[in-house]
Amino acid sequence: MTLDIASLSERDIAKTIDHSLLRPELTDQQIEDGCRLAAIYDVASVCCRPADVARAAALLAGTDVHVGSTVGFPHGNHLTAIKVAETRQALAEGATEIDMVLQIGALKSGRDADVQADIAAVVEVAHAAGAIVKVIFENAYLTDDEKVRACRLTEAAGADFVKTSTGFAPSGATHDDLRLMRANTSPDIQVKAAGGVRTLDALLAVMELGVTRIGATATEAIILDFRARKAGLATAPAGNSALGGGY
Numbered sequence: 001m002t003l004d005i006a007s008l009s010e011r012d013i014a015k016t017i018d019h020s021l022l023r024p025e026l027t028d029q030q031i032e033d034g035c036r037l038a039a040i041y042d043v044a045s046v047c048c049r050p051a052d053v054a055r056a057a058a059l060l061a062g063t064d065v066h067v068g069s070t071v072g073f074p075h076g077n078h079l080t081a082i083k084v085a086e087t088r089q090a091l092a093e094g095a096t097e098i099d100m101v102l103q104i105g106a107l108k109s110g111r112d113a114d115v116q117a118d119i120a121a122v123v124e125v126a127h128a129a130g131a132i133v134k135v136i137f138e139n140a141y142l143t144d145d146e147k148v149r150a151c152r153l154t155e156a157a158g159a160d161f162v163k164t165s166t167g168f169a170p171s172g173a174t175h176d177d178l179r180l181m182r183a184n185t186s187p188d189i190q191v192k193a194a195g196g197v198r199t200l201d202a203l204l205a206v207m208e209l210g211v212t213r214i215g216a217t218a219t220e221a222i223i224l225d226f227r228a229r230k231a232g233l234a235t236a237p238a239g240n241s242a243l244g245g246g247y
Contacts, residue, residue, distance in 0.1 A: 003204045005229050013200075013226050016207065017043040018068060018097075018192070020167065020215045021052065028055070035059040041223050045097050047215060050090055057094025068097030068134075071122060074166040076101030076138065080118045087122050091129045098126045101136045101166060102154070107146055112153055119157035127158070134161035134192050134213070139177045140169035147177065151184040165195035167215060172196035175209060182210040200225040 019038040021031055031052045036059065038046045045066035048056045056067045069090040072078040078086075087098055100122050106114045119135055126133045135154040139147055154162050162181050164173040172195015181191050193206045194215030200222045203214055216222065 003208055005204070005226065006233055008226075010223065010226060010230070011042065013203065014042050014223060015044045016203065016211070016213055017041075017219050017222070018045045018047045018099075018194075018213055018215050019043050019219045020194075020217050021046055021048040021056070022070065022073075022167065024049075031055060032059060035065075037220060038065050039063045041219060043219060044213060047097070047099055050086060053090050053093040053095050066096045067094050068099055069095045070166075071098055071100035072103075073099070073101055073136075074138075074168045076104045076136070077106075080121050083118065084121050084125055087125045091126065091131055096129075096131045097134065098122060098131055099134045099136055099163065101138060102150060104138055104141055107142070107150060107153075112149060115150070116153040116157045119154055119159055123158045132160040134163045135159045136163045136166055136194070137181075138166055138169050139164050139174070140171045144180060147180055148184045151181055151189075155185055155189050159189070161190045161192045161213065163192040163194055163213075163215075167195040169195070173206065173214075175205070178206055178209045178211060198222075200229070 019034060021034045035046055035056050039060060043065055045068045046056050047068040050069050053067060053069045060067055071086045072083045083100060103115050103118050123133045137147060137150045151162055162185055164177055173193035178191060178193055190212045191210055192213040193211045197203055197206060197214045197216055198218040203222055
């Protein structure tokens with residue numbers, strides 16, 4: 001059962017969304033349009049390519065929308081020093097959120113200490129600048145045991161979020177994975193679902209599982225659907241709402 005829309009505000013929905021601007025073929029105009037859309041709907045952040053951070057930060061200056069960027073994207077197997085350098089550059093250009101991919105090969109090889117150290121190095125730089133870090137697991141390539149270990153290593157390294165996917169692997173966020181990740185992290189760690197959350201109903205369903213952020217390209221469609229449903233609730237006779245009661 002998904003959350004009752006009557007109990008949610010548009011801000012509740014918008015501030016779960018990281019508007020994704022990561023496709024490799026996006027033009028400068030599409031990046032600018034995406035940032036303007038993010039500002040109009042007052043989402044949590046845009047998550048953009050490293051080369052677009054300065055442009056996004058300029059476009060979103062004065063808004064309540066954060067600028068996020070990727071590190072070690074999309075495969076995670078960059079040297080830690082390169083990830084740290086990417087992080088420093090993104091922060092210098094205006095990013096306040098970092099979505100980094102963990103060392104997938106190292107995790108699968110059982111080199112847990114290396115995985116934790118890699119995350120911790122990025123976290124140290126980001127947190128010193130007041131930025132947050134979301135750690136992407138890329139669950140499509142991991143066993144459940146590896147996902148659990150990734151949760152524990154991410155938390156031990158001091159990161160702020162665990163995240164399912166880049167959106168570029170064979171599969172994205174699944175409910176089973178989200179339940180597993182929520183169950184294996186403390187309440188201090190937030191969960192981000194990325195890959196496949198394209199509708200309001202899909203967003204409500206993952207929120208019900210404890211997700212506090214999603215990566216989305218269908219931002220406008222999600223928010224417009226929410227507005228339409230809220231308007232319908234406001235005008236429906238008491239007790240006749242298809243969503244479970246009058247509003």
